[in-house]
Amino acid sequence: MTARQMIDELDARTLPDGKKRIMSIKFCTLEGKLHFFPQVYVTGVKGVNMKKMRFRGIQPCDCKGNPEEHVFPVKITNIIELNGHPIDWSNGYNRQTSPTT
Numbered sequence: 001m002t003a004r005q006m007i008d009e010l011d012a013r014t015l016p017d018g019k020k021r022i023m024s025i026k027f028c029t030l031e032g033k034l035h036f037f038p039q040v041y042v043t044g045v046k047g048v049n050m051k052k053m054r055f056r057g058i059q060p061c062d063c064k065g066n067p068e069e070h071v072f073p074v075k076i077t078n079i080i081e082l083n084g085h086p087i088d089w090s091n092g093y094n095r096q097t098s099p100t101t
Helices: 002-012
Strands: 023-028 034-043 055-060 072-075 080-081
Touching: 002 080
Parallel strands: none
Antiparallel strands: 023 034, 023 080, 034 055, 055 072
């Protein structure tokens, strides 16, 4: 899956019938910790311009779409897999890491 296809999948938040679009995701945090959530939906994060900052809010949920835990802000360049498809980042973007001091 290309990065553009992945972003399009993340931006389509609902199905045609109005239900939340549930997907699975694997990503790294800025500190390098790997997370895998088998069921999530995409949401916003209060007070953050998600498109400008290139983040998406990931809300873990059960199979019916009921939220569990809290929203995780995820840098889109740190997403490794979406719905079991590895993301092809050959467009020049690298995984974002925390700045060294």
